[in-house]
Amino acid sequence: xxxxxxxxxxxxxxxxxxxxxxxxxxxxxxxxxxxxxxxxxxxxxxxxxxxxxxxxxxxxxxxxxxxxxxxxxxxxxxxxxxxxxxxxxxxxxxxxxxxxxxxxxxxxxxxxxxxxxxxxxxxxxxxxxxxxxxxxxxxxxxxxxxxxxxxxxxxxxxxxxxxxxxxxxxxxxxxxxxxxxxxxxxxxxxxxxxxxxxxxxxxxxxxxxxxxxxxxxxxxxxxxxxxxxxxxxxxxxxxxxxxxxxxxxxxxxxxxxxx
Ligand code: PGA
Numbered sequence: 001x002x003x004x005x006x007x008x009x010x011x012x013x014x015x016x017x018x019x020x021x022x023x024x025x026x027x028x029x030x031x032x033x034x035x036x037x038x039x040x041x042x043x044x045x046x047x048x049x050x051x052x053x054x055x056x057x058x059x060x061x062x063x064x065x066x067x068x069x070x071x072x073x074x075x076x077x078x079x080x081x082x083x084x085x086x087x088x089x090x091x092x093x094x095x096x097x098x099x100x101x102x103x104x105x106x107x108x109x110x111x112x113x114x115x116x117x118x119x120x121x122x123x124x125x126x127x128x129x130x131x132x133x134x135x136x137x138x139x140x141x142x143x144x145x146x147x148x149x150x151x152x153x154x155x156x157x158x159x160x161x162x163x164x165x166x167x168x169x170x171x172x173x174x175x176x177x178x179x180x181x182x183x184x185x186x187x188x189x190x191x192x193x194x195x196x197x198x199x200x201x202x203x204x205x206x207x208x209x210x211x212x213x214x215x216x217x218x219x220x221x222x223x224x225x226x227x228x229x230x231x232x233x234x235x236x237x238x239x240x241x242x243x244x245x246x247x248x249x250x251x252x253x254x255x256x257x258x259x
Contacts, residue, residue: 007041216238
């Protein structure tokens with residue numbers, strides 16, 4: 001069975017390195033008791049090195065939330081994939097909807113995805129529709145966004161170093177009761193695998209890990225993964241709450257029973 005993957009996206013929190021270390025160590029402690037789950041924390045860049053040091057010896061890796069596609073040059077305010085790697089990042093989020101909202105295009109995301117994989121990281125490419133229409137036109141948009149974001153990567157990169165995170169934009173930051181129904185997650189995951197199958201073939205479609213993100217909580221994590229047919233979760237707010245995040249990690253056990 002494929003390992004489940006739980007990625008925490010800390011966005012712009014917490015404010016201090018002390019808090020970041022304390023949350024990380026609590027997560028590391030609970031993750032060490034769980035088998036069959038890979039845990040990745042994507043803190044903001046200012047916390048990256050400190051957490052990467054704490055991550056050695058343990059099963060929690062760290063990742064960056066964004067990088068630039070160039071490896072050197074005069075690009076004020078950007079972080080290169082090589083810098084991220086040298087700071088300890090082994091994963092990189094690419095094309096998150098909150099970056100796309102600030103102007104990042106799928107063409108930009110495609111260059112970044114290529115660069116992070118070239119420099120040794122696993123790229124987590126985020127895709128998702130802004131809204132859903134009842135005629136299902138959002139599927140075409142999702143397909144375009146996905147294929148455009150994967151434009152520069154080889155089959156080998158896709159097979160070994162890529163994760164797709166499906167995050168419907170309208171589901172991010174809501175209450176867990178409003179999170180997407182597992183059957184809708186399932187339908188979309190099947191659609192994504194079909195797009196990959198048609199473009200890259202069945203082996204890659206079968207192997208490619210697909211995560212769901214958007215208002216994941218301890219209450220809905222297990223059913224989203226097991227009924228939604230995805231390989232893991234991209235978690236925002238609840239990944240900063242060590243107790244809640246620990247329940248999410250534990251709930252990846254196939255026989256996890258909700259209390
Ligand atoms: P949320 O965020 O879990 O707080 O909805 C998810 C994300 O933006 O990746």
